[in-house]
Amino acid sequence: MxxxxxxxxxxxxxxxxxxxxxxxxxxxxxxxxxxxxxxxxxxxxxxxxxxxxxxxxxxxxxxxxxxxxxxxxxxxxxxxxxxxxxxxxxxxDDTLQLYFLCAHPSLTPASAAALTLRAVGGLTTRQIAQAYLVPEATMAQRISRAKRTVSGIRFDQRGDVATVLRVLYLVFNEGYSGDVDLAAEAIRLTRQLAARTSHEEVAGLLALMLLHHARRPARTGADGRLVPLAEQDRSLWNTHLIAEGVDILQAALARDRLGEYQAQAAIAALHADARTAAETDWVQIVEWYDELVRLTGNPVARLNRVVAVGEADGPRAGLAALAGLDPALPRHAAVAAYLHERDGDPVTAARLYAEAARSAPSVPERDHLTRQAARLNAKLRR
CATH class of the missing domain: 1.10.150 (DNA polymerase; domain 1)
Incomplete structure (x- = not known):
């Protein structure tokens, strides 16, 4: 073997x-x-x-x-x-230069991710295709085009760490499918990168991945249904990964060069630190989202901040913060539905849950939002 x-x-x-x-x-x-x-x-x-x-x-x-x-x-x-x-x-050891080459800005994110998995990760084209649920021929073409794109770039040319991190986080967020666990593979590759550079944002991304991955066993029920964070069985969380993630994060934060992945990891660490959903320190989470928005201006971070505001200061404060965001944002309707339900407006919440389900990015999320709408509609009919 x-x-x-x-x-x-x-x-x-x-x-x-x-x-x-x-x-x-x-x-x-x-x-x-x-x-x-x-x-x-x-x-x-x-x-x-x-x-x-x-x-x-x-x-x-x-x-x-x-x-x-x-x-x-x-x-x-x-x-x-x-x-x-x-x-x-x-x-x-040319690993670091290969990271930079495979995540070159001239490549699309999807092509960069595939090329990184092949050249740095050592996966076969078939494994990568199975992980992304596409035909092997399609993935082979994608990888071939990516290699042609970077063929004229010098092997010793300096690369961009931020681009590498975006590619690795993209791989991580693909999660698991086929025979290759992309989340675990992304963690392995990020560990490898962290061993070759002292960049604090590399450490921040590794901590973020570990803290998210620690919650993975509780994210779905035995029937495959999505389990929201507040309802997860926290005894299933991997405490060793949480401890490792927190240690890595604290060392990165001590360098006093805050970046977006460190801020995201700090939010994940606060969730991991709460023994129950009710004990979550939402006030601190809002403060970290403020930092994340300051660093990135990312509209998705702003939307996630709305949820935290709704928990820290009440649903009406959350709805007030939501009013300033673009309704076209992904998951905007889902956040609005949650806040309206908490504010005692099940009619509006049910309508928004159904609307959110129609635009859900994944089948498990769509099914979860559909069940939420059905639950409220059943209550309204009583």
Missing amino acids: VDESLLRALTPTVIGVLGRRGADFAAAEDAVQDALVEAVRVWPDDPPRDPTGWLVTVAWRKFLDAARADTSRKHREVRLEVEPTPGPAEVV
Whole structure:
């Protein structure tokens, strides 16, 4: 049995070696994928003493074979003909540069996420396609286009941490589908990134992911229904992940360079700290949302702040804050429905829950909002 986690961990290093030998990113990545397939076939019966060296050797040969077969690359064959022997001195950690390359601003977020999962995460095209619930051919085209887009970018070109973090958070929010748990994969990749940079927002994102992921076992019931935060069985929350997330967050906040992911993580930590929903410190949560809005101006953050205001100062205060926001915002109707229900207006709340269900971004959320509307309508008919 091959240790797939080892293969995935070695993928960035091997791509980096091929890149320094003269392979462009697209060709290097293809060759490494071929070497990984070969490793899965060969290693169970003949495990190598030096897994990295083995992968470098096989990937380099795969690259040479592809280069020699491509007549348009004949001018490069003279330079590539001598096959260097892999050695420890050549194995440099290029993971950070691969993050920057795969999350290049010229790529769409979806393409950047797919390319990151393939080149940095070491996932196959099939695994990525299954995770995103798209045909393998569609995902292969997406990845190929992404590789062509970044093919002319120097491997040592400085990248943008903020773009990398947005891509990783996008992967995390895809959650779980198929055979690949994207939330867990995003956490693994963010841990990897955090080990290679002391950037406080990388730590903030890792803390945020851990704190959200800790609540995952309680988010759905046995019947698959969505369970709102206030109704979750908090005994199911993973206290080890919560403790780790809080520790990472506190260390990041101590650097006194606040960013949006740290602010979001602080909000998640306050939710995690409450033993019951009634004990949630909504006043502090509002203050953190104020910071988040100041940092980002994000309309979704403003909408989430409305919910916190409604809990801290009452539903009418929440409705007053909601009045200043664009009704076209995603989940605007759901927030309005919740606040109207708490304010004693079930007729308006039922109508808004039904409206929110029609525009829900996912089936579980749509079903939850439909049940909320049905619950209130049933009460009104009594």
